[in-house]
Amino acid sequence: MALLERNERTFIFAMTQEHRTKQFIRNAARRLFAEKGYNAVAMRDIAQSIGKQPGGLYNHFASKQAILVDLMVENLERAHKAAIAPIDPDATPLQNLEAFVRGHIHHNIENPDDIFIAYMELRSLEGDGAQAVMSKRDTYESALRSILQAGHDSGAFLLTDPAIQARAILSMLGGITVWYRQTGPQSPADITECYVRAALQSVGAPYSPPTKRPNDV
Amino acid sequence: MALLERNERTFIFAMTQEHRTKQFIRNAARRLFAEKGYNAVAMRDIAQSIGKQPGGLYNHFASKQAILVDLMVENLERAHKAAIAPIDPDATPLQNLEAFVRGHIHHNIENPDDIFIAYMELRSLEGDGAQAVMSKRDTYESALRSILQAGHDSGAFLLTDPAIQARAILSMLGGITVWYRQTGPQSPADITECYVRAALQSVGAPYSPPTKRPNDV
DNA sequence: GTCTATAGAGCGATAGAC
DNA sequence: GTCTATCGCTCTATAGAC
Structure with missing residues (x-):
């Protein structure tokens, strides 16, 4: 028991x-x-x-709600470290997009339960906790949007609208957690390569998989 | 009252x-x-x-559960008509992919509540209803996977794994409903073009937006 | 077919002993 | 800090009058 x-x-x-x-x-x-x-x-x-x-x-x-907020806030802080911290103002938009996407995917695969909760339970948040979480999410989405905007302005990316495109990419990557649980044969490295390629190509950027990086997760 | x-x-x-x-x-x-x-x-x-x-x-x-199953089954049947019916065995993979994606997006934008329920409430299904819905979903995903496989085999598409790619595309398009509700300025036509481009380009296919199709939704 | 009334179970949260 | 016990509330579903 x-x-x-x-x-x-x-x-x-x-x-x-x-x-x-x-x-x-x-x-x-x-x-x-x-x-x-x-x-x-x-x-x-x-x-x-x-x-x-x-x-x-x-x-x-203090409450069941407080547990949910605690989990969501902690997860968003780790997500920031994984995906936003690697962004380099001096790098190209393409380099930053790949860095963001790889950081994001790595965080998703390492924390499937937290990611699933973050996507599914936004509606379950109430009051102040809801605002705190939404605000952190907006910051996260803005970081990706800025990268896309920069690539759009420089002509490196081919996309219709940076705001919609940012949401499209985040939705696509968010699906990893849903499928990852059900997935049999594919390794985390396979999934990562497939999604990195799909995300980069979705804005018209070229992608060649790393020939062999033995210690990739 | x-x-x-x-x-x-x-x-x-x-x-x-x-x-x-x-x-x-x-x-x-x-x-x-x-x-x-x-x-x-x-x-x-x-x-x-x-x-x-x-x-x-x-x-x-008969129960609250029966209402949920009724809504989900009816929605999936309409989704099949919108996205799978236009697939033509004699057309190219690229033509079929665009037809599927446009049908899917159109269905999503016209039925935002049903789509949102379909994504969020899979866990709430119990027993026979769950199996019936899952089976219909599998058929839907398989149709997209077949298109991707055909394009992969013919060299028309550039992708790592048709099964993962199918899920990535469906996840991306599924996000439309989440964002569409919160969206202000973008029109359905803008959203459609942005997502069609992202989906086609994600498999390395070229995309040029229609110059002017006045009656598009 | 719709109503009123309620059974029967489960919920979040609290009080107070230890 | 954990326990036992329980309050007050809400839920799905049913019974029976009309």
């Missing part, structure tokens, strides 16, 4: 009991929200999956 | 009262499911929005 789940991503040591339990709650909620959807998961379910009683969860999070 | 909503899409005349009410339920459920999500909508909400009492809905649908 009491399933104390191991967290695959976060190594836990030298942590107070409070922090440890809070992290267990995050991990259980992440998995359950992604699997069943926020509305279909009860606080009881989260408590049961970490071998605790429902009431105790409120010692760590 | 009793808001008898007009349906914008389905003209209702010479219908029995039973059929009329059933259609009102469909329309109200479609709008509410798309707006709030299946799990967040109560039978009370649907009843209230058509000025009826909750219990009466069960004279027309």
Whole structure:
């Protein structure tokens, strides 16, 4: 009955009991929200999956909603580091687009549950948490739009509208998480190459796959 | 209190009262499911929005789940007519891809609520209804994959994997509905051209927008 | 076919002992 | 910090009058 789940991503040591339990709650909620959807998961379910009683969860999070906001904000901060940080003002639009797309895809493949929640549960956000998350999402989308605009202005990209194109690319890449779960044979490297090519070619840019980069994920 | 909503899409005349009410339920459920999500909508909400009492809905649908399945199946049948019917075995892969993409986009823009539900509420399906819907979705995806495979084999398309590429394109086009609701300035024609170009170019195919086709939607 | 009324279950969140 | 117990609410679906 009491399933104390191991967290695959976060190594836990030298942590107070409070922090440890809070992290267990995050991990259980992440998995359950992604699997069943926020509305279909009860606080009881989260408590049961970490071998605790429902009431105790409120010692760590003020509400079920607070857990969702915590997961979404943390994920968006990691996404920024993965996709926006590599953008270089001195590089070409094509180099920046490939850097953004590779960072984004890498983050998606490494954090499938978080990405799935980010796409599916926007509607479940309420009040201040909703505004905070939306604002971070806008920043993210703006970064891609700026790259596309630069490539459009310089003639490097062939596209009709940078704003729509940014959304089209993000939608396409967002689908990775949906399909990745169901996917059998394709490796992460295969998926990455396919999507990088599709994204770059979608704006008329050329793409040649790396001949052999042995340590690519 | 009793808001008898007009349906914008389905003209209702010479219908029995039973059929009329059933259609009102469909329309109200479609709008509410798309707006709030299946799990967040109560039978009370649907009843209230058509000025009826909750219990009466069960004279027309066996369960809330049955309403969702009804909407999804009907939508998929219309999507097949829009995107798969125009495929011509004697045409080139490029012609078929453009026909499929245009039909798909047109269907998406004309049925934003249905498309949104189709993407967001797959997890809410249970039992037989889930299998029926999944099977129809697979057929749809297969049709696009076949076009891509043909273009890949003939050398007309430049892509890494037809199966992944089919999902990438469908994900990209599926995003239209998400953004379309929030969109201000762009017209359906602008959105269509931008997405047709992105989809065709994503497989390395050339694209020139139609110079002037006055009656395009 | 629609109504009123309600059964039966599950939900988020809180109170207070330890 | 975790437990037990429970409050107050909402939900889907049904029963039976009209």
